[in-house]
Structure formats: structure tokens, C-alpha cells
Amino acid sequence: AQKVTQAQTEISVVEKEDVTLDCVYETRDTTYYLFWYKQPPSGELVFLIRRNSFDEQNEISGRYSWNFQKSTSSFNFTITASQVVDSAVYFCALRGTGANSKLTFGKGITLSVRP
Amino acid sequence: KAGVTQTPRYLIKTRGQQVTLSCSPISGHRSVSWYQQTPGQGLQFLFEYFSETQRNKGNFPGRFSGRQFSNSRSEMNVSTLELGDSALYLCASSLVNSVYNEQFFGPGTRLTVL
Numbered sequence: 001a002q003k004v005t006q007a008q009t010e011i012s013v014v015e016k017e018d019v020t021l022d023c024v025y026e027t028r029d030t031t032y033y034l035f036w037y038k039q040p041p042s043g044e045l046v047f048l049i050r051r052n053s054f055d056e057q058n059e060i061s062g063r064y065s066w067n068f069q070k071s072t073s074s075f076n077f078t079i080t081a082s083q084v085v086d087s088a089v090y091f092c093a094l095r096g097t098g099a100n101s102k103l104t105f106g107k108g109i110t111l112s113v114r115p
Numbered sequence: 116k117a118g119v120t121q122t123p124r125y126l127i128k129t130r131g132q133q134v135t136l137s138c139s140p141i142s143g144h145r146s147v148s149w150y151q152q153t154p155g156q157g158l159q160f161l162f163e164y165f166s167e168t169q170r171n172k173g174n175f176p177g178r179f180s181g182r183q184f185s186n187s188r189s190e191m192n193v194s195t196l197e198l199g200d201s202a203l204y205l206c207a208s209s210l211v212n213s214v215y216n217e218q219f220f221g222p223g224t225r226l227t228v229l
Contacts, residue, residue, distance in 0.1 A: 045220035
């Protein structure tokens with residue numbers, strides 16, 4: 001069975017601080033895909049990034065960066081110089097293959113960025 | 116391009132009733148998935164449809180069912196509603212039925228069962 005653990009439940013930072021959201025996953029598949037989604041107060045999940053299991057290259061997109069490490073089964077997300085608009089719930093998700101092809105979400109991390 | 120649309124956005128029902136929720140995927144997307152989101156259980160996968168066929172199903176009772184039409188629009192139905200069915204129901208679409216493709220989510224339907 002697949003599992004995604006987001007041990008942090010709530011994080012509160014002051015604007016301009018850097019913040020890292022942790023994600024640890026479990027799967028027996030050799031091919032799998034990891035995702036991060038953002039859920040603002042409006043409720044709609046917004047896709048942020050996809051990473052496949054064969055690509056451990058870290059990625060940076062503006063103030064967002066992702067660190068994928070297969071050795072520790074982690075896919076962490078860092079927001080640099082956080083802004084109030086970053087306040088949302090962030091979900092890490094895993095999708096395997098075959099019987100594990102459904103998208104499995106972590107419990108989510110509520111990030112509050114204070115001015 | 117319009118995003119995923121879900122109707123209705125809010126719904127109030129009483130125990131024992133049934134409900135039908137609708138989802139229109141992004142134009143050109145042929146795969147539709149449904150999720151239930153509750154404070155206690157988080158986001159849980161319900162089912163996935165592609166080309167009018169159910170391709171994957173989560174661990175939900177048979178009261179939860181769905182279907183997909185030839186235009187890729189999808190509906191999900193919950194019969195004999197229980198209080199625990201109160202949740203945000205999210206629909207997501209993707210281009211094809213591939214685990215590689217990211218899913219794009221709609222705003223959800225918030226169902227309250229009294």
C-alpha cells in the first residue's frame with residue numbers, strides 16, 4: 001500500500017521568512033510520481049509540481065523549490081521569502097502504477113504567513 | 116480555456132436521501148476522478164473514469180457510484196445519505212488516463228447531510 005506522510009500539520013511564519021514543508025512517502029513501485037498541490041481558502045486544489053521517480057533533479061520555480069531524495073523517500077517543498085498569499089493548505093501526493101495508480105494524498109500542511 | 120466546473124457548489128440534504136453531483140472536465144480532457152475531502156480523513160480517492168469506463172475505485176461503500184458520459188462529463192451519486200457523507204467532493208480531470216499526467220481540480224461541491 002502507498003502512504004504519504006506530512007508530519008507537520010500547521011506552520012506559521014512571518015512574511016519574508018523561508019519555510020520548508022516536509023513530505024515522506026512509501027511505495028513498493030519502482031515507477032511512481034510525486035505531486036504537490038496548494039489549496040487556498042477558496043477550496044480549489046492548484047497543481048504545483050510533478051516529479052517522476054527517475055528524476056531526482058531538484059527544481060526551482062521562482063520562490064518555490066523542491067528537493068526530491070529517493071534515499072530518504074522525501075519530496076520536500078521550500079518557499080523562499082514567503083508572502084501572505086502563500087497562506088494555504090499544501091498537499092503532497094503520490095501515484096504509483098497498476099493497482100497503486102490512484103492518487104494518494106498526505107493529510108496536508110496548513111501554512112499561515114503573517115504580515 | 117475554462118477549468119473544471121462542478122455543480123452544484125453547495126448542497127444540503129437529509130439522511131436517507133440521495134444526491135447527484137456533476138463535473139465537467141477541461142475541454143479535451145478525457146479522464147475524470149472524484150475525491151472526498153473531510154477534516155478527519157483528508158482527501159480520499161473515490162473513483163476514476165476514462166472513456167466512459169471506471170478504471171480505478173477507492174475503498175468506499177457501494178452507495179457511492181459514478182459514471183462518465185461520451186462527452187467526458189461525469190456524475191457521481193450517493194444513495195441513502197449518512198451524516199458522515201458530509202464533505203467537500205472534488206472532481207479532477209486530466210488529459211488521458213495516465214499516471215504521469217497531473218490532475219486539475221474543480222472548486223468542489225460542499226455537501227451537508229442533516
